[in-house]
Amino acid sequence: MRSSVAPRPGLAGIEPIWLEWAALAGLLVFATWLLGGRGVWGLLLSSDPTGLTLVIIVVFVAATLWCGARSRELQQQRRWLEAARGGGATQGWAADYWAALERGPRDASAPLDLLLERTHGPHHTAWWVNGIQLKLGLLGKVIGFSILAIEIGQIQNFDASQSQELLRSLTTGLGVALLTTMVGLVGNILLGLQLTRLDRYADALVADAQSHGMSR
Template identity: 35%
Template sequence: MTTNKTHTLFLLWVLLISLTGFGLYMTWHKGLFQWIILTDNTRICVVIVLAFVVGSALAGWRSIYLSRQTQYFEQIRGGFSDFKLGQSICHDYLTHPLAHPSEGQLMAEVMAERARGTHQVGWFVTGLMIKLGLLGTVVGFIMMLSSLEGLEQLDISDIKTLMQQMTQGMGVAMNTTLVGLIGSILLGVQFLMLDRHADKLIAATVDYAHRNVKAS
């Protein structure tokens, strides 16, 4: 972690969101996005999209937070130590008596919780999007099967209506699954980046504490 890389995480998040926004614009421009939303009368796709927006907003806020914590850590390594309590998780760990290697790993666990504890919400939203997609699949197949009721009483004139109902059910099943999978993948990538950056920050802080103890 060098000083000129303290905002790398946030910039990577901005890049990923920009690419996602460009992909969304292209699907909107081609009319695919509108078609998916309008043909889904269960509105599950809308819920999945809203979950993705909320999860991405949380990931953006966390990327800013971790980038700032990385910047604080670089200042600590540069000799600056005038931080308020709770401002820098690295400084709170390094200045706590339990941070000494011989005193155990309690404060390291506290620092780790502060660094990535909120990410559990993001992973929950990621899993929720997959489950909503699977729910849409089940609902879509139920719609298809329900359209087959009274099949023995159908005549030729009812075949067209039956096919439309079956196509609508299949569309709901496929569209919700597609939106849920794509959204969960994109959101999972964001929180994977956050977890990896948090782990690197924690490891660098603990290593810095051990080196200072050995030097003293």
């Protein structure tokens, strides 16, 4: 006996973006534990007297957690869209967009602008935060080389007995310059991957909402 309930198309094919983020977060947690066990984190933090490395790490962790919450929200909106296309209850951003189209506002682009603001608006701030990581790394580079230049400029006479202390002072500035830049670049790349995935998912959500809205 065949079921009288028609399957809702698309529900099984929803991209699990939140699970993708959870898998990435698991890899990051494992990498954090592995690096911590090898003393890398202690070396990074102790080698940077400016504290910029710690600031970059905190910014990256906070932004990554936001990406997780955002991916879950986008996946829920996608689920509601697919349910509405299959004849289910209409709710979410896409439903509001379709309702605005049916009301026929004077500004024809207003419904789409509202949908784009909901799907992509918060991402602009996240991309700005992603750029902050890189800028903090470059700031650490400038500070590190400034320390290096100051130490070299203070050399009056070279004394072999002070060579060890001099090398320690010089390597401190060089370490700040290189470590902060490296941490900023790695954080920028990893967060950029997450934000690019969110943008593409949001693009597909908007495109399908428009496609269904025009066929209603």
